[in-house]
Amino acid sequence: MGKIAFVFPGQGSQTVGMGKSLADQHEEIRAMFLLADEKLGYSLTDIMFEGPDEQLTLTTNAQPAILATSMAVLKRFEKEGIKADFTAGHSLGEYTALAAAGAITFEEAVYAVNQRGRLMEEAVPAGRGAMAAVLGMERDALKGVMKDVENAGLVVAAANFNCPGQVVISGTKEGVEKASELLREKGAKRVIPLNVSGPFHSPLMKSAAEKLREVLHAANIQSASIPVVANVDACPVTDAEEIIDNLVKQLYSPVLWEDSVNTLLKEGVDTFIEIGPGTVLSGLIKKVNRRVRTFAVSDEESIMKTVATLKEEAK
Template identity: 55%
Template sequence: MGKTAFVFPGQGSQSVGMGGDIIKAYPEAREMVEKADQRLGFSLSDLILNGPEEKLQLTENTQPALLAISAVFFRLLSKKGIKADFFAGHSLGEYSALYAAGVLKFEDAVFAVRKRGLLMEAAVPAGQGTMAAVLGVDPNPLKDICEKVTATGASVQLANLNCPGQIVISGTVKGVADASKLAEEAGARRVVPLAVSGPFHSSLMKPAAEQLKNVLDNLPVQNAEVPVIANSTAEVEETAGEIRSHLIEQLYSPVRWVESIETLGQLGVDTYVEVGPGRVLSGLIKKIQRGATIVQVNNLETLNTVAEKLKERAV
Protein backbone atom coordinates (compact mmCIF):
# COMPACT_ATOMS: atom_id res chain seq x y z
CA MET A 1 0.00 0.00 0.00
CA GLY A 2 1.16 3.52 -0.79
CA LYS A 3 2.32 5.97 1.85
CA THR A 4 0.66 9.14 3.13
CA ALA A 5 2.10 12.65 3.51
CA PHE A 6 0.54 15.53 5.41
CA VAL A 7 1.32 18.89 3.75
CA PHE A 8 0.86 22.28 5.42
CA PRO A 9 0.02 25.55 3.63
CA GLY A 10 1.99 28.79 3.62
CA GLN A 11 1.11 32.46 3.39
CA GLY A 12 -1.80 33.21 1.06
CA SER A 13 -4.11 30.52 2.45
CA GLN A 14 -5.38 32.64 5.35
CA SER A 15 -8.87 34.05 5.73
CA VAL A 16 -10.82 35.66 8.57
CA GLY A 17 -12.84 33.02 10.42
CA MET A 18 -10.61 30.08 9.38
CA GLY A 19 -10.97 27.18 11.81
CA GLY A 20 -13.93 28.85 13.53
CA ASP A 21 -16.16 25.76 13.41
CA ILE A 22 -13.37 23.58 14.84
CA ILE A 23 -12.61 26.02 17.67
CA LYS A 24 -16.32 26.08 18.55
CA ALA A 25 -16.72 22.29 18.39
CA TYR A 26 -13.56 21.16 20.21
CA PRO A 27 -12.50 22.56 23.61
CA GLU A 28 -8.98 21.30 22.85
CA ALA A 29 -8.84 23.52 19.76
CA ARG A 30 -9.94 26.54 21.80
CA GLU A 31 -7.25 25.73 24.42
CA MET A 32 -4.55 25.59 21.73
CA VAL A 33 -5.36 29.00 20.28
CA GLU A 34 -5.55 30.42 23.81
CA LYS A 35 -2.05 29.04 24.45
CA ALA A 36 -0.90 30.89 21.32
CA ASP A 37 -2.49 34.09 22.68
CA GLN A 38 -0.59 33.68 25.95
CA ARG A 39 2.75 33.01 24.27
CA LEU A 40 2.41 36.01 21.94
CA GLY A 41 0.94 38.41 24.48
CA PHE A 42 -2.05 39.45 22.34
CA SER A 43 -5.31 37.89 21.14
CA LEU A 44 -4.29 36.06 17.97
CA SER A 45 -7.49 33.99 18.30
CA ASP A 46 -9.67 37.12 18.10
CA LEU A 47 -7.78 38.25 15.01
CA ILE A 48 -8.23 34.82 13.38
CA LEU A 49 -11.94 34.63 14.13
CA ASN A 50 -12.99 38.25 13.69
CA GLY A 51 -10.30 40.09 11.72
CA PRO A 52 -10.03 42.79 10.51
CA GLU A 53 -8.70 41.25 7.32
CA GLU A 54 -6.05 43.92 6.67
CA LYS A 55 -4.54 43.19 10.10
CA LEU A 56 -4.62 39.41 9.57
CA GLN A 57 -2.84 39.94 6.21
CA LEU A 58 0.22 41.47 7.90
CA THR A 59 3.05 38.94 7.62
CA GLU A 60 3.78 38.93 11.36
CA ASN A 61 0.12 38.01 12.05
CA THR A 62 -0.56 35.76 9.06
CA GLN A 63 2.29 33.41 9.94
CA PRO A 64 1.33 32.54 13.55
CA ALA A 65 -2.37 32.50 12.60
CA LEU A 66 -1.90 29.95 9.81
CA LEU A 67 0.43 27.84 11.92
CA ALA A 68 -1.99 27.82 14.87
CA ILE A 69 -4.98 26.71 12.78
CA SER A 70 -2.95 24.12 10.81
CA ALA A 71 -1.63 22.74 14.11
CA VAL A 72 -5.17 22.49 15.52
CA PHE A 73 -6.32 20.45 12.51
CA PHE A 74 -3.25 18.23 12.79
CA ARG A 75 -3.78 17.62 16.52
CA LEU A 76 -7.41 16.63 15.98
CA LEU A 77 -6.54 14.33 13.06
CA SER A 78 -3.94 12.66 15.29
CA LYS A 79 -6.54 12.25 18.04
CA LYS A 80 -8.67 10.36 15.51
CA GLY A 81 -5.75 7.97 14.99
CA ILE A 82 -4.73 9.27 11.54
CA LYS A 83 -0.97 9.13 11.01
CA ALA A 84 1.35 10.16 8.19
CA ASP A 85 4.60 8.63 6.93
CA PHE A 86 6.04 12.03 5.96
CA PHE A 87 5.41 15.73 6.49
CA ALA A 88 6.12 18.75 4.28
CA GLY A 89 5.07 22.39 4.32
CA HIS A 90 5.30 25.29 1.90
CA SER A 91 7.55 28.07 3.28
CA LEU A 92 5.87 29.03 6.58
CA GLY A 93 4.14 25.61 6.38
CA GLU A 94 7.47 23.93 7.07
CA TYR A 95 7.13 25.15 10.67
CA SER A 96 3.68 23.52 10.92
CA ALA A 97 5.27 20.30 9.59
CA LEU A 98 8.04 20.54 12.20
CA TYR A 99 5.48 21.01 14.97
CA ALA A 100 3.64 17.91 13.68
CA ALA A 101 6.91 15.96 13.66
CA GLY A 102 7.61 16.82 17.31
CA VAL A 103 10.56 19.08 16.44
CA LEU A 104 9.07 22.27 17.92
CA LYS A 105 6.52 22.62 20.72
CA PHE A 106 3.31 24.32 19.63
CA GLU A 107 3.85 27.58 21.55
CA ASP A 108 7.49 27.74 20.43
CA ALA A 109 6.50 27.24 16.77
CA VAL A 110 3.91 30.05 17.05
CA PHE A 111 6.49 32.32 18.69
CA ALA A 112 9.17 31.48 16.09
CA VAL A 113 6.96 32.30 13.09
CA ARG A 114 5.70 35.53 14.68
CA LYS A 115 9.36 36.59 15.02
CA ARG A 116 10.09 35.31 11.50
CA GLY A 117 7.28 37.47 10.13
CA LEU A 118 8.51 40.57 11.96
CA LEU A 119 12.10 39.97 10.78
CA MET A 120 10.98 39.42 7.18
CA GLU A 121 8.99 42.68 7.29
CA ALA A 122 11.94 44.61 8.74
CA ALA A 123 14.63 43.19 6.42
CA VAL A 124 13.80 45.40 3.44
CA PRO A 125 12.13 48.84 3.69
CA ALA A 126 8.53 48.82 2.46
CA GLY A 127 8.20 49.45 -1.27
CA GLN A 128 11.76 48.37 -2.14
CA GLY A 129 11.21 44.66 -2.73
CA THR A 130 8.50 42.57 -4.37
CA MET A 131 7.60 39.22 -5.99
CA ALA A 132 5.90 38.07 -9.21
CA ALA A 133 4.58 34.74 -10.50
CA VAL A 134 5.93 33.78 -13.92
CA LEU A 135 3.74 31.34 -15.82
CA GLY A 136 4.88 29.14 -18.68
CA VAL A 137 8.68 29.36 -18.45
CA ASP A 138 11.02 26.53 -17.35
CA PRO A 139 13.27 27.01 -14.31
CA ASN A 140 16.65 27.05 -16.10
CA PRO A 141 15.93 29.81 -18.65
CA LEU A 142 14.23 31.86 -15.91
CA LYS A 143 17.24 31.36 -13.62
CA ASP A 144 19.50 32.62 -16.43
CA ILE A 145 17.28 35.71 -16.85
CA CYS A 146 17.42 36.43 -13.10
CA GLU A 147 21.22 36.07 -13.05
CA LYS A 148 21.54 38.40 -16.05
CA VAL A 149 19.37 41.06 -14.34
CA THR A 150 21.14 40.64 -10.98
CA ALA A 151 24.49 41.23 -12.74
CA THR A 152 23.22 44.70 -13.69
CA GLY A 153 22.85 45.54 -9.98
CA ALA A 154 19.09 44.90 -9.67
CA SER A 155 18.82 41.79 -7.47
CA VAL A 156 16.25 39.11 -8.41
CA GLN A 157 16.05 35.33 -7.88
CA LEU A 158 13.82 32.28 -8.21
CA ALA A 159 11.80 32.15 -4.98
CA ASN A 160 9.11 29.45 -5.24
CA LEU A 161 9.22 26.56 -7.72
CA ASN A 162 5.55 25.77 -7.14
CA CYS A 163 4.54 23.45 -9.98
CA PRO A 164 5.45 22.93 -13.64
CA GLY A 165 4.91 26.26 -15.39
CA GLN A 166 4.54 28.32 -12.21
CA ILE A 167 7.61 29.95 -10.67
CA VAL A 168 7.69 32.95 -8.36
CA ILE A 169 10.59 35.40 -8.63
CA SER A 170 11.65 37.74 -5.82
CA GLY A 171 13.96 40.72 -5.41
CA THR A 172 14.15 44.49 -5.71
CA VAL A 173 11.26 46.26 -7.46
CA LYS A 174 13.53 47.04 -10.44
CA GLY A 175 14.99 43.51 -10.51
CA VAL A 176 11.55 41.88 -10.60
CA ALA A 177 10.27 44.36 -13.23
CA ASP A 178 13.31 43.81 -15.50
CA ALA A 179 13.20 40.01 -15.13
CA SER A 180 9.42 40.01 -15.75
CA LYS A 181 9.91 41.93 -19.00
CA LEU A 182 12.66 39.55 -20.18
CA ALA A 183 10.55 36.53 -19.19
CA GLU A 184 7.66 37.82 -21.32
CA GLU A 185 10.04 38.34 -24.23
CA ALA A 186 11.27 34.75 -23.70
CA GLY A 187 7.70 33.45 -24.10
CA ALA A 188 6.16 33.56 -20.61
CA ARG A 189 2.42 33.00 -20.86
CA ARG A 190 1.80 35.60 -18.17
CA VAL A 191 3.59 37.43 -15.36
CA VAL A 192 1.46 38.24 -12.31
CA PRO A 193 2.79 40.76 -9.74
CA LEU A 194 2.06 39.47 -6.21
CA ALA A 195 0.51 41.55 -3.45
CA VAL A 196 3.29 40.91 -0.93
CA SER A 197 5.10 43.23 1.41
CA GLY A 198 8.64 42.10 0.64
CA PRO A 199 11.08 40.05 -1.46
CA PHE A 200 10.72 36.75 0.42
CA HIS A 201 13.00 33.80 -0.33
CA SER A 202 15.62 36.05 -1.94
CA SER A 203 19.16 37.05 -0.91
CA LEU A 204 17.64 40.32 0.40
CA MET A 205 16.35 38.23 3.34
CA LYS A 206 19.87 37.33 4.56
CA PRO A 207 19.87 39.99 7.33
CA ALA A 208 16.58 38.52 8.60
CA ALA A 209 18.05 35.01 8.45
CA GLU A 210 20.96 36.01 10.70
CA GLN A 211 18.54 37.37 13.30
CA LEU A 212 16.25 34.34 12.96
CA LYS A 213 19.23 32.19 13.91
CA ASN A 214 19.33 33.96 17.30
CA VAL A 215 15.62 33.24 17.80
CA LEU A 216 15.96 29.53 16.92
CA ASP A 217 19.12 29.14 18.99
CA ASN A 218 17.05 30.05 22.05
CA LEU A 219 14.30 27.51 21.40
CA PRO A 220 14.43 23.76 22.09
CA VAL A 221 14.59 21.87 18.77
CA GLN A 222 14.24 18.06 18.82
CA ASN A 223 14.98 15.39 16.22
CA ALA A 224 11.95 14.66 14.00
CA GLU A 225 9.73 11.75 15.06
CA VAL A 226 8.45 11.55 11.46
CA PRO A 227 10.64 12.55 8.47
CA VAL A 228 10.07 16.07 7.12
CA ILE A 229 11.00 17.27 3.61
CA ALA A 230 13.01 20.51 3.82
CA ASN A 231 12.04 23.40 1.50
CA SER A 232 15.64 24.42 0.83
CA THR A 233 16.95 20.95 -0.12
CA ALA A 234 13.80 19.01 -1.14
CA GLU A 235 15.26 16.11 0.87
CA VAL A 236 14.36 14.33 4.10
CA GLU A 237 15.50 16.10 7.27
CA GLU A 238 15.40 14.43 10.68
CA THR A 239 18.12 15.73 13.01
CA ALA A 240 17.74 18.89 15.09
CA GLY A 241 21.03 20.33 13.80
CA GLU A 242 20.20 20.05 10.11
CA ILE A 243 16.65 21.31 10.73
CA ARG A 244 17.95 24.47 12.43
CA SER A 245 20.34 25.25 9.57
CA HIS A 246 17.68 24.53 6.91
CA LEU A 247 15.25 26.93 8.59
CA ILE A 248 17.86 29.70 8.41
CA GLU A 249 18.63 28.91 4.73
CA GLN A 250 14.92 28.69 3.95
CA LEU A 251 14.44 32.46 4.40
CA TYR A 252 16.74 33.38 1.49
CA SER A 253 16.56 30.18 -0.60
CA PRO A 254 13.93 29.05 -3.12
CA VAL A 255 11.04 26.88 -1.92
CA ARG A 256 11.70 23.73 -3.96
CA TRP A 257 8.12 22.49 -3.90
CA VAL A 258 8.14 20.58 -7.21
CA GLU A 259 11.22 18.60 -6.14
CA SER A 260 9.80 18.09 -2.63
CA ILE A 261 6.69 16.40 -4.04
CA GLU A 262 8.82 14.40 -6.49
CA THR A 263 10.94 13.23 -3.52
CA LEU A 264 7.80 12.13 -1.68
CA GLY A 265 6.58 10.30 -4.78
CA GLN A 266 9.91 8.46 -4.99
CA LEU A 267 9.53 7.53 -1.31
CA GLY A 268 6.23 5.80 -2.15
CA VAL A 269 3.73 8.53 -1.21
CA ASP A 270 0.52 8.37 -3.23
CA THR A 271 -1.87 10.10 -0.79
CA TYR A 272 -1.59 13.73 0.29
CA VAL A 273 -3.62 15.38 3.03
CA GLU A 274 -3.48 19.19 2.96
CA VAL A 275 -3.85 20.04 6.64
CA GLY A 276 -4.92 23.63 7.26
CA PRO A 277 -6.76 26.51 5.60
CA GLY A 278 -7.34 26.64 1.84
CA ARG A 279 -6.48 24.20 -0.93
CA VAL A 280 -3.53 25.89 -2.68
CA LEU A 281 -1.12 22.99 -2.20
CA SER A 282 -3.65 20.45 -3.48
CA GLY A 283 -3.81 22.33 -6.79
CA LEU A 284 -0.01 22.38 -7.07
CA ILE A 285 0.42 18.69 -6.18
CA LYS A 286 -2.19 17.69 -8.78
CA LYS A 287 0.09 19.21 -11.44
CA ILE A 288 3.26 17.59 -10.07
CA GLN A 289 2.17 14.03 -9.23
CA ARG A 290 -0.64 13.07 -11.53
CA GLY A 291 -2.88 10.31 -10.22
CA ALA A 292 -2.11 10.94 -6.54
CA THR A 293 -5.00 10.98 -4.08
CA ILE A 294 -5.29 14.50 -2.63
CA VAL A 295 -7.69 15.58 0.13
CA GLN A 296 -8.03 18.66 2.34
CA VAL A 297 -8.74 18.99 6.04
CA ASN A 298 -9.75 22.62 6.46
CA ASN A 299 -13.06 22.62 8.40
CA LEU A 300 -15.16 20.48 10.74
CA GLU A 301 -16.85 18.54 7.95
CA THR A 302 -13.63 17.60 6.12
CA LEU A 303 -11.91 16.70 9.40
CA ASN A 304 -14.53 14.01 9.97
CA THR A 305 -14.99 12.76 6.40
CA VAL A 306 -11.25 12.56 5.63
CA ALA A 307 -10.54 10.84 8.96
CA GLU A 308 -13.16 8.20 8.13
CA LYS A 309 -11.82 7.75 4.59
CA LEU A 310 -8.23 7.33 5.77
CA LYS A 311 -9.26 4.89 8.52
CA GLU A 312 -11.02 2.70 5.93
CA ARG A 313 -7.92 2.85 3.74
CA ALA A 314 -5.73 1.67 6.64
CA VAL A 315 -7.93 -1.36 7.37
Protein backbone atom coordinates in the same frame (compact mmCIF):
# COMPACT_ATOMS: atom_id res chain seq x y z
CA MET B 1 -1.39 0.89 0.85
CA GLY B 2 1.30 3.49 0.09
CA LYS B 3 2.67 6.04 2.51
CA ILE B 4 0.96 9.20 3.76
CA ALA B 5 2.42 12.72 3.86
CA PHE B 6 0.85 15.57 5.83
CA VAL B 7 1.54 18.88 4.07
CA PHE B 8 1.02 22.35 5.50
CA PRO B 9 0.21 25.62 3.71
CA GLY B 10 2.20 28.84 3.76
CA GLN B 11 1.35 32.52 3.88
CA GLY B 12 -1.55 33.63 1.68
CA SER B 13 -3.89 30.85 2.82
CA GLN B 14 -5.30 32.90 5.72
CA THR B 15 -9.00 33.79 5.85
CA VAL B 16 -10.92 35.58 8.62
CA GLY B 17 -12.84 33.01 10.66
CA MET B 18 -10.41 30.13 10.12
CA GLY B 19 -10.23 27.68 13.01
CA LYS B 20 -13.30 29.19 14.71
CA SER B 21 -15.72 26.31 14.14
CA LEU B 22 -13.19 23.81 15.53
CA ALA B 23 -12.56 26.01 18.57
CA ASP B 24 -16.34 26.27 19.14
CA GLN B 25 -16.70 22.48 18.98
CA HIS B 26 -13.60 21.32 20.87
CA GLU B 27 -12.42 22.37 24.30
CA GLU B 28 -8.80 21.26 23.66
CA ILE B 29 -8.58 23.40 20.52
CA ARG B 30 -9.86 26.45 22.40
CA ALA B 31 -7.13 25.76 24.98
CA MET B 32 -4.53 25.53 22.21
CA PHE B 33 -5.49 28.91 20.79
CA LEU B 34 -5.36 30.46 24.27
CA LEU B 35 -1.84 29.10 24.62
CA ALA B 36 -0.89 30.90 21.38
CA ASP B 37 -2.39 34.18 22.66
CA GLU B 38 -0.47 33.85 25.92
CA LYS B 39 2.84 33.13 24.19
CA LEU B 40 2.45 36.13 21.87
CA GLY B 41 1.14 38.51 24.51
CA TYR B 42 -1.87 39.61 22.44
CA SER B 43 -5.08 38.02 21.17
CA LEU B 44 -4.14 36.39 17.87
CA THR B 45 -7.42 34.45 18.01
CA ASP B 46 -9.49 37.66 17.96
CA ILE B 47 -7.71 38.65 14.75
CA MET B 48 -8.17 35.13 13.31
CA PHE B 49 -11.86 34.87 14.16
CA GLU B 50 -13.05 38.49 13.76
CA GLY B 51 -10.49 40.17 11.48
CA PRO B 52 -10.24 42.73 10.05
CA ASP B 53 -8.58 41.22 7.01
CA GLU B 54 -5.85 43.93 6.91
CA GLN B 55 -4.77 42.90 10.42
CA LEU B 56 -4.77 39.19 9.63
CA THR B 57 -2.78 39.73 6.42
CA LEU B 58 0.14 41.41 8.23
CA THR B 59 3.06 38.98 8.05
CA THR B 60 3.55 39.00 11.85
CA ASN B 61 -0.08 37.88 12.33
CA ALA B 62 -0.65 35.76 9.23
CA GLN B 63 2.26 33.42 9.96
CA PRO B 64 1.32 32.42 13.53
CA ALA B 65 -2.40 32.41 12.59
CA ILE B 66 -1.94 29.90 9.76
CA LEU B 67 0.35 27.76 11.90
CA ALA B 68 -2.10 27.77 14.83
CA THR B 69 -5.05 26.89 12.60
CA SER B 70 -3.12 24.11 10.84
CA MET B 71 -2.01 22.63 14.17
CA ALA B 72 -5.58 22.76 15.50
CA VAL B 73 -6.86 20.89 12.43
CA LEU B 74 -4.01 18.39 12.85
CA LYS B 75 -4.87 17.81 16.52
CA ARG B 76 -8.47 17.04 15.60
CA PHE B 77 -7.47 14.89 12.60
CA GLU B 78 -4.92 12.81 14.52
CA LYS B 79 -7.59 11.88 17.07
CA GLU B 80 -9.04 9.69 14.31
CA GLY B 81 -5.89 7.57 14.37
CA ILE B 82 -4.38 8.54 11.00
CA LYS B 83 -0.61 8.99 11.12
CA ALA B 84 1.86 10.46 8.67
CA ASP B 85 5.03 8.79 7.37
CA PHE B 86 6.44 12.17 6.29
CA THR B 87 5.59 15.84 6.68
CA ALA B 88 6.40 18.88 4.54
CA GLY B 89 5.26 22.48 4.38
CA HIS B 90 5.48 25.41 2.00
CA SER B 91 7.77 28.15 3.42
CA LEU B 92 6.00 29.10 6.68
CA GLY B 93 4.32 25.65 6.47
CA GLU B 94 7.68 23.99 7.10
CA TYR B 95 7.46 25.19 10.72
CA THR B 96 4.05 23.52 11.04
CA ALA B 97 5.50 20.36 9.48
CA LEU B 98 8.27 20.40 12.11
CA ALA B 99 5.77 20.92 14.95
CA ALA B 100 3.70 18.03 13.55
CA ALA B 101 6.85 15.86 13.61
CA GLY B 102 7.59 16.80 17.24
CA ALA B 103 10.71 18.87 16.47
CA ILE B 104 9.29 22.03 18.07
CA THR B 105 6.45 22.62 20.54
CA PHE B 106 3.28 24.38 19.43
CA GLU B 107 3.92 27.51 21.55
CA GLU B 108 7.56 27.80 20.48
CA ALA B 109 6.54 27.43 16.81
CA VAL B 110 3.87 30.14 17.12
CA TYR B 111 6.39 32.51 18.69
CA ALA B 112 9.17 31.65 16.20
CA VAL B 113 7.02 32.39 13.12
CA ASN B 114 5.72 35.62 14.65
CA GLN B 115 9.37 36.69 15.09
CA ARG B 116 10.21 35.39 11.61
CA GLY B 117 7.44 37.59 10.20
CA ARG B 118 8.80 40.61 12.07
CA LEU B 119 12.35 39.99 10.83
CA MET B 120 11.12 39.54 7.25
CA GLU B 121 9.22 42.83 7.42
CA GLU B 122 12.19 44.68 8.93
CA ALA B 123 14.74 43.33 6.42
CA VAL B 124 13.58 45.46 3.50
CA PRO B 125 11.72 48.81 3.76
CA ALA B 126 8.12 48.65 2.46
CA GLY B 127 7.87 49.34 -1.27
CA ARG B 128 11.51 48.44 -1.97
CA GLY B 129 10.96 44.74 -2.69
CA ALA B 130 8.57 42.85 -4.95
CA MET B 131 7.53 39.36 -6.04
CA ALA B 132 5.84 38.01 -9.18
CA ALA B 133 4.46 34.67 -10.34
CA VAL B 134 5.79 33.43 -13.68
CA LEU B 135 3.58 31.00 -15.58
CA GLY B 136 4.44 28.75 -18.51
CA MET B 137 8.23 28.94 -18.57
CA GLU B 138 10.87 26.24 -18.32
CA ARG B 139 13.03 26.31 -15.21
CA ASP B 140 16.39 26.56 -17.05
CA ALA B 141 15.21 29.39 -19.31
CA LEU B 142 13.96 31.26 -16.25
CA LYS B 143 17.27 30.79 -14.42
CA GLY B 144 19.06 32.22 -17.48
CA VAL B 145 16.96 35.38 -17.32
CA MET B 146 17.65 35.73 -13.57
CA LYS B 147 21.40 35.57 -14.34
CA ASP B 148 21.09 38.28 -17.03
CA VAL B 149 19.25 40.63 -14.67
CA GLU B 150 21.76 39.99 -11.88
CA ASN B 151 24.63 40.68 -14.29
CA ALA B 152 22.98 44.03 -15.02
CA GLY B 153 23.46 44.85 -11.32
CA LEU B 154 19.87 44.29 -10.13
CA VAL B 155 18.70 41.92 -7.40
CA VAL B 156 16.26 39.18 -8.44
CA ALA B 157 16.05 35.45 -7.76
CA ALA B 158 13.72 32.49 -8.12
CA ALA B 159 11.83 32.27 -4.82
CA ASN B 160 9.45 29.31 -5.24
CA PHE B 161 9.54 26.41 -7.69
CA ASN B 162 5.90 25.47 -7.08
CA CYS B 163 5.06 23.04 -9.87
CA PRO B 164 5.94 22.60 -13.56
CA GLY B 165 5.37 25.95 -15.24
CA GLN B 166 4.82 27.95 -12.05
CA VAL B 167 7.73 29.79 -10.48
CA VAL B 168 7.71 32.85 -8.23
CA ILE B 169 10.50 35.42 -8.51
CA SER B 170 11.58 37.86 -5.79
CA GLY B 171 13.92 40.83 -5.43
CA THR B 172 14.05 44.61 -5.55
CA LYS B 173 11.18 46.39 -7.29
CA GLU B 174 13.51 47.30 -10.20
CA GLY B 175 14.94 43.78 -10.40
CA VAL B 176 11.52 42.13 -10.54
CA GLU B 177 10.21 44.67 -13.10
CA LYS B 178 13.22 44.17 -15.39
CA ALA B 179 13.02 40.36 -15.04
CA SER B 180 9.27 40.41 -15.72
CA GLU B 181 9.84 42.35 -18.94
CA LEU B 182 12.58 39.94 -20.12
CA LEU B 183 10.59 36.84 -19.13
CA ARG B 184 7.64 38.01 -21.22
CA GLU B 185 9.98 38.60 -24.18
CA LYS B 186 11.47 35.13 -23.72
CA GLY B 187 8.04 33.48 -23.90
CA ALA B 188 6.57 33.31 -20.39
CA LYS B 189 2.79 32.95 -20.77
CA ARG B 190 2.04 35.34 -17.92
CA VAL B 191 3.92 37.29 -15.26
CA ILE B 192 1.67 38.38 -12.39
CA PRO B 193 2.87 40.83 -9.70
CA LEU B 194 2.04 39.49 -6.22
CA ASN B 195 0.52 41.51 -3.40
CA VAL B 196 3.16 40.81 -0.73
CA SER B 197 4.91 42.96 1.84
CA GLY B 198 8.48 42.01 0.94
CA PRO B 199 10.92 40.13 -1.31
CA PHE B 200 10.72 36.78 0.50
CA HIS B 201 13.15 33.95 -0.30
CA SER B 202 15.60 36.29 -2.02
CA PRO B 203 19.15 37.40 -1.12
CA LEU B 204 17.57 40.58 0.34
CA MET B 205 16.46 38.45 3.32
CA LYS B 206 20.03 37.56 4.30
CA SER B 207 20.17 40.34 6.92
CA ALA B 208 17.24 38.71 8.73
CA ALA B 209 18.68 35.20 8.57
CA GLU B 210 21.27 35.42 11.34
CA LYS B 211 18.77 37.07 13.69
CA LEU B 212 16.41 34.22 12.89
CA ARG B 213 19.11 31.74 13.93
CA GLU B 214 19.04 33.27 17.43
CA VAL B 215 15.24 32.91 17.57
CA LEU B 216 15.49 29.27 16.48
CA HIS B 217 18.21 28.41 19.01
CA ALA B 218 16.00 29.87 21.75
CA ALA B 219 13.06 27.74 20.48
CA ASN B 220 14.67 24.54 21.77
CA ILE B 221 14.33 22.55 18.53
CA GLN B 222 14.66 18.77 18.91
CA SER B 223 15.21 16.02 16.37
CA ALA B 224 12.03 15.13 14.46
CA SER B 225 10.23 11.83 15.12
CA ILE B 226 9.44 11.34 11.41
CA PRO B 227 11.28 12.78 8.38
CA VAL B 228 10.38 16.32 7.33
CA VAL B 229 11.18 17.21 3.70
CA ALA B 230 13.01 20.55 3.77
CA ASN B 231 12.27 23.44 1.38
CA VAL B 232 15.93 24.29 0.73
CA ASP B 233 17.11 20.97 -0.71
CA ALA B 234 13.96 18.80 -0.91
CA CYS B 235 15.66 16.18 1.30
CA PRO B 236 14.13 14.42 4.33
CA VAL B 237 15.64 15.60 7.61
CA THR B 238 15.30 14.64 11.29
CA ASP B 239 18.47 16.08 12.91
CA ALA B 240 17.90 19.19 15.10
CA GLU B 241 21.01 21.13 14.01
CA GLU B 242 20.32 20.43 10.36
CA ILE B 243 16.71 21.59 10.85
CA ILE B 244 17.93 24.94 12.23
CA ASP B 245 20.44 25.41 9.37
CA ASN B 246 17.72 24.64 6.81
CA LEU B 247 15.28 27.13 8.33
CA VAL B 248 17.92 29.89 8.35
CA LYS B 249 18.81 29.22 4.68
CA GLN B 250 15.13 28.92 3.78
CA LEU B 251 14.65 32.64 4.46
CA TYR B 252 16.84 33.66 1.48
CA SER B 253 16.73 30.51 -0.69
CA PRO B 254 14.08 29.25 -3.10
CA VAL B 255 11.31 26.97 -1.84
CA LEU B 256 11.76 23.75 -3.82
CA TRP B 257 8.14 22.63 -3.55
CA GLU B 258 7.97 20.73 -6.86
CA ASP B 259 11.18 18.86 -5.94
CA SER B 260 9.85 18.15 -2.43
CA VAL B 261 6.72 16.54 -3.87
CA ASN B 262 8.91 14.44 -6.19
CA THR B 263 11.06 13.37 -3.21
CA LEU B 264 7.93 12.23 -1.35
CA LEU B 265 6.70 10.33 -4.41
CA LYS B 266 10.08 8.56 -4.67
CA GLU B 267 9.81 7.66 -0.97
CA GLY B 268 6.55 5.82 -1.73
CA VAL B 269 3.99 8.47 -0.72
CA ASP B 270 0.75 8.12 -2.66
CA THR B 271 -1.58 10.07 -0.37
CA PHE B 272 -1.07 13.75 0.43
CA ILE B 273 -3.24 15.34 3.11
CA GLU B 274 -3.19 19.14 3.17
CA ILE B 275 -3.87 20.25 6.72
CA GLY B 276 -4.95 23.82 7.46
CA PRO B 277 -6.67 26.66 5.63
CA GLY B 278 -7.06 26.53 1.85
CA THR B 279 -6.32 24.03 -0.92
CA VAL B 280 -3.32 25.67 -2.61
CA LEU B 281 -0.89 22.77 -2.04
CA SER B 282 -3.36 20.13 -3.24
CA GLY B 283 -3.59 22.01 -6.53
CA LEU B 284 0.20 22.26 -6.89
CA ILE B 285 0.71 18.57 -6.01
CA LYS B 286 -1.79 17.54 -8.73
CA LYS B 287 0.21 19.60 -11.23
CA VAL B 288 3.39 17.74 -10.26
CA ASN B 289 1.66 14.35 -10.58
CA ARG B 290 -1.95 13.97 -11.65
CA ARG B 291 -2.25 10.41 -10.36
CA VAL B 292 -1.60 11.00 -6.66
CA ARG B 293 -4.42 11.36 -4.20
CA THR B 294 -4.83 14.61 -2.35
CA PHE B 295 -7.19 15.53 0.46
CA ALA B 296 -7.59 18.94 2.05
CA VAL B 297 -8.84 19.13 5.64
CA SER B 298 -9.71 22.39 7.39
CA ASP B 299 -12.83 21.80 9.48
CA GLU B 300 -14.94 19.07 11.10
CA GLU B 301 -16.76 18.19 7.88
CA SER B 302 -13.68 17.81 5.66
CA ILE B 303 -11.88 15.89 8.44
CA MET B 304 -14.70 13.35 8.85
CA LYS B 305 -15.11 12.92 5.10
CA THR B 306 -11.38 12.24 4.60
CA VAL B 307 -11.22 9.88 7.57
CA ALA B 308 -14.22 7.91 6.26
CA THR B 309 -12.58 7.48 2.83
CA LEU B 310 -9.21 6.39 4.27
CA LYS B 311 -10.73 3.98 6.79
CA GLU B 312 -12.98 2.43 4.15
CA GLU B 313 -9.92 1.68 2.01
CA ALA B 314 -7.92 0.30 4.91
CA LYS B 315 -10.53 -2.40 5.53
